[in-house]
Amino acid sequence: MSRLEENILRGLNLIGYNGPLLQKTQLPVAIEGGPKNVEYTQLVNFLTNEIRTLLAIDEEVNAVTSPEDSVAFVMEITSFLKELNCPYTALTDGLVSDRLQNVSDRLLLLDYLITELMGARILQEKKPEKKIELKLQETPEGADMRLILQTLRFPKPPPNISITTLFQKLCPTIPIVLNKAGADIVGEGIFKGFLSEKQWEILGGIQKDLYHEYKIREGNVIDTIGRYHTIFSDRTKGKNELFEKIYHDKRKLLKVEPEIDMADLIAARTDLAIIEKTSNSSVRKNTRSQLQKVIIGQVPDRGGRTSEIAPPSPRNAPMATTVLWWRKRRIYTWGREYGWRSSIQRWL
The missing domain is CATH 1.10.418 (Actin-binding Protein, T-fimbrin; domain 1)
Structure with missing residues (x-):
């Protein structure tokens, strides 16, 4: 070999x-x-x-x-x-x-x-080993839970903990934090207590009705905006492209689907039951704008209110009756001379 x-x-x-x-x-x-x-x-x-x-x-x-x-x-x-x-x-x-x-x-x-x-x-x-990077997509529920834990300054929970155990440790801490912070921060909830299975079904039906109502309202508002966003005064001529760009940028942010779920319904506060008038001064001070002057404008006072019309004085009542009788007599005589007596009589 x-x-x-x-x-x-x-x-x-x-x-x-x-x-x-x-x-x-x-x-x-x-x-x-x-x-x-x-x-x-x-x-x-x-x-x-x-x-x-x-x-x-x-x-x-x-x-x-x-x-x-x-x-x-x-x-x-x-x-x-x-x-x-x-x-x-x-x-x-x-x-x-x-x-x-x-x-x-x-x-x-x-x-x-x-x-x-x-x-x-x-x-x-x-050769250096390639590091495998796993990008985990966080769910909306997980993001909310993470914010709750960070707000309450909870330590990072272990990966093998169950949702039930986490809530059992989390729920007793919330009333303590609210008592220290005061009721003015988040307000007082409308509902306090526990719901049965049947009550949850009823609440789900209410949430469904509210969802459809808000969806119709938001859809109508968006349709109205899309229909009338090009109607402006003569002073805005030549700026259509600018308005279209501004409108489309804002329109992308508007959604027909309401972002209201069961959690929003349960978390409603007592101030939701207070209905303020839209013409209230405290509300109007936050809704006034220069655009209203362009759309509505200044309307002059034309008068004509019944409360402002003065009735005739009692001493002028006989004179008014005499004038009316004299007018009828002249019309009657004129009609008889021209053969229109019957017509005038019917008219009187």
Whole structure:
């Protein structure tokens, strides 16, 4: 056995090969057969697959099942070596029928693949590991719970805690915090107590009705805005594009679907029951704007109120009766002279 064959056997032991060619008597026989020997091609297949896994090479080399497959094996190993940038031209150049036709080229192929596999494993060992970053998407409920825990200055709960246990520890703390903060911060709730299963169903029906009502109202308001947002005074001519841009930017933020759920209904405070008039001075001071002067304008006082009309004085009543009788008499006489007496009588 030559020194190169001994180096190949030593290299196969180092890389963890457990095939039949570890025996000193089997390796020379396989090398003598070359591409037509099944065990030789299986060894090449083992080495190339290991290199493919470490270096992400696309080409694949398959072992032969019969001597007739030797040509396909040579073509596959040639493509693999070219992708691996093999420096030995004797293994990649020339006619396909002339490659791997002598023992030295077959030993050179095994020695090259073994050394490349060792180098690939060393590089893989020294290569820094890729950190796998998992981006978890937080649900709205989870975000609310996180804000509650941060507000109450709770420590971070363990990952294996259940929702029931978390609420059991959380609920007794809320009244204590509210008592320290005072009732003016969040106000007093309208409902205090517990609901049965039937009451929850009734409350769900109320929430559904409110949802549909708010949806209709918001839809009507948005439709009205879209219908009349282009109607302005003559002073705004030439600014249509500016108004359209401003309108569309604001319109994107408007939603037809109300953002009101069961939690908002249960968390309603006592001030919700106070209904203020829209014309109340305390409300109007926050709703006045310059736009109302453009839309409504200043309306003059035309008078005509019944409370402002003075009745006729009693001393002028007989004179008014005399004037009315004189007018009737003149019309009657004029009608008789012209033959329209009956018509005038009917008219009177």
